[in-house]
Amino acid sequence: MAALLSCRVVRMNGSWWLHRSVAVAPVCSRGVRRSSSSPATLSAVQDKPQTMKDLPQVSLLELLYRLIFQGFHNRMHELQIYEKQLYGPIYRNGMKSVAVNTPKLLEEILRHEEKFPCRGDMSLWKEYRDMRGFGYGPFTEEGEEWYNLRVALNKRMLHPKDSAQYGGVINDVVVDFTKKIRYLRQCSPTGESVTDMANELYLFSLEGIASILFETRLGSLEKEIPAGTQEFINSIAQMFSNSMAVMVVPKWGRNLLPHWRRYIAGWEGIFSFAKELIDKKMEAIQQRIDNNQDVEGEYLTYLLSKTQMSTKDVYGSIAELLLAGVDTTSNTLTWALYQLSKNPVIQDRLYEEVSTLVPADRNPTAAEVTGMPYLKAVIKETLRMYPVVSMNARIITEKSVMIGGYHFPKKTPFFFCHYAISHDEDTFPDSFMFKPERWLRDGRVRPNPFGSIPFGFGVRGCVGRRIAELEMYLLLFQLIRQFEIKPDPTIGELKSINRTVLIPDNQLNLHFVDRHCKNTF
Ligand code: HEM
Numbered sequence: 001m002a003a004l005l006s007c008r009v010v011r012m013n014g015s016w017w018l019h020r021s022v023a024v025a026p027v028c029s030r031g032v033r034r035s036s037s038s039p040a041t042l043s044a045v046q047d048k049p050q051t052m053k054d055l056p057q058v059s060l061l062e063l064l065y066r067l068i069f070q071g072f073h074n075r076m077h078e079l080q081i082y083e084k085q086l087y088g089p090i091y092r093n094g095m096k097s098v099a100v101n102t103p104k105l106l107e108e109i110l111r112h113e114e115k116f117p118c119r120g121d122m123s124l125w126k127e128y129r130d131m132r133g134f135g136y137g138p139f140t141e142e143g144e145e146w147y148n149l150r151v152a153l154n155k156r157m158l159h160p161k162d163s164a165q166y167g168g169v170i171n172d173v174v175v176d177f178t179k180k181i182r183y184l185r186q187c188s189p190t191g192e193s194v195t196d197m198a199n200e201l202y203l204f205s206l207e208g209i210a211s212i213l214f215e216t217r218l219g220s221l222e223k224e225i226p227a228g229t230q231e232f233i234n235s236i237a238q239m240f241s242n243s244m245a246v247m248v249v250p251k252w253g254r255n256l257l258p259h260w261r262r263y264i265a266g267w268e269g270i271f272s273f274a275k276e277l278i279d280k281k282m283e284a285i286q287q288r289i290d291n292n293q294d295v296e297g298e299y300l301t302y303l304l305s306k307t308q309m310s311t312k313d314v315y316g317s318i319a320e321l322l323l324a325g326v327d328t329t330s331n332t333l334t335w336a337l338y339q340l341s342k343n344p345v346i347q348d349r350l351y352e353e354v355s356t357l358v359p360a361d362r363n364p365t366a367a368e369v370t371g372m373p374y375l376k377a378v379i380k381e382t383l384r385m386y387p388v389v390s391m392n393a394r395i396i397t398e399k400s401v402m403i404g405g406y407h408f409p410k411k412t413p414f415f416f417c418h419y420a421i422s423h424d425e426d427t428f429p430d431s432f433m434f435k436p437e438r439w440l441r442d443g444r445v446r447p448n449p450f451g452s453i454p455f456g457f458g459v460r461g462c463v464g465r466r467i468a469e470l471e472m473y474l475l476l477f478q479l480i481r482q483f484e485i486k487p488d489p490t491i492g493e494l495k496s497i498n499r500t501v502l503i504p505d506n507q508l509n510l511h512f513v514d515r516h517c518k519n520t521f
Pocket of ligand 1: 119138139150209320321322324325326328329332383388389392393453454455456457458459460461462463464465467468
């Protein structure tokens with residue numbers, strides 16, 4: 001209870017906020033409107049049992065006001081902190097869900113995790129698959145079908161030992177990326193600067209995940225990106241950018257506005273790209289079988305030849321893996337480079353580690369990078385400050401639960417405010433400061449593990465986690481070994497905005513000063 005009443009001033013994004021958990025009017029730079037419903041009081045919290053009705057509640061109108069008039073529509077992650085100040089650690093959020101924003105409450109809910117965890121309604125994604133007869137992937141599937149799918153998809157991907165086998169493939173992509181960075185900086189007026197790093201890292205992530213999933217290179221890091229690859233990139237953007245409108249417009253209005261048509265065209269582009277590559281792989285496998293040759297290969301070959309998955313399910317799953325594996329990894333790398341460029345002392349310490357633990361004349365192995373404590377701490381801290389997936393959800397379907405002293409019936413949707421949780425000042429003092437040291441196992445007290453779970457939790461957690469980590473470690477290793485990375489003085493502070501994942505509100509340009517490492521390929 002003492003924790004619920006804690007109160008102090010914290011600095012956030014340049015403004016001072018009064019950080020209190022219960023029943024307070026916050027002081028902040030945005031002119032807060034008080035909620036019409038009153039937050040939980042101390043006596044109410046003590047009078048048990050309490051139900052959902054006793055929780056502070058945001059009305060739909062208040063939510064819309066905040067999104068539209070207070071400008072939170074693309075800063076939903078900041079809204080989590082704003083509402084935490086208004087309503088405390090647990091409240092009804094105007095979207096029929098119960099929002100929680102402390103590590104302790106998050107842990108309480110996740111301890112009730114079921115055999116087939118449910119994140120919520122994915123009917124909008126399902127609709128396209130149903131229209132075209134494609135199977136559901138890991139995001140869209142539910143229940144026992146989802147479980148069986150994950151059993152197949154997890155193999156060769158989820159375990160660190162499995163992902164280590166992709167070290168060579170990812171290193172090849174990393175080498176091409178560093179070559180491209182060298183080329184781009186040479187073309188720049190100063191001979192050192194590279195503009196729009198987020199775009200370059202997007203192409204890196206796409207090439208990396210595609211080379212694992214399809215066992216082939218797409219050419220995204222070439223000077224001229226192949227037309228099909230560019231169309232695929234555009235299709236992802238089109239699908240995401242029309243999603244919000246499609247969600248709010250009722251079905252009868254779909255033909256009146258252009259969004260539904262564009263949304264479906266986006267999915268068409270994504271699936272036809274994946275389908276073409278999968279079909280090619282199936283032909284190659286068939287040829288080998290016809291010639292009595294062994295069928296060997298990595299991920300896609302394994303799914304097609306060693307599992308019971310039907311072709312339509314492979315289409316569904318590969319398309320979703322591809323989608324999930326690009327924006328997440330690329331944006332995390334963008335934030336990591338941004339923070340390293342602004343924090344030379346941290347960058348020096350990282351350089352010290354990467355330049356001493358692996359001989360300069362060769363690439364690191366997967367085992368070597370995953371054994372580097374500071375490199376791992378840099379990524380962990382990046383994901384804490386910028387959890388690319390800043391919100392998540394669970395519905396406990398089978399039983400009623402007690403959370404934070406409140407009783408909830410089964411099927412209650414819980415909304416996880418991961419951004420607010422990983423900026424919880426009790427768990428992460430100076431939470432808006434980049435401090436990789438927090439994560440070192442050097443005798444200091446480690447933060448509550450539920451304070452930052454950027455890859456989610458349990459059996460429904462991120463299937464690509466190990467691959468993503470490996471990609472990020474290998475790329476950061478190589479960039480920091482070869483270059484001192486400095487900020488572009490013309491670019492100011494970058495803030496995060498929410499476009500399904502957390503992205504920078506402005507272009508990131510960086511200077512890459514050559515360290516003249518022996519191994520520049
Ligand atoms: C920095 C990189 C990444 C982050 C931070 C991230 C984060 C997440 C999170 C938070 C979830 C939800 C987990 C939950 O509900 O408990 C998730 C699910 C998922 N991720 Fe990732 N992810 C990343 C990279 C990737 C990559 C590279 C792939 C593909 C290889 C991938 C594939 C998936 C899939 C398929 C799911 C759905 C799993 C399911 O519902 O069973 N992710 N990810």
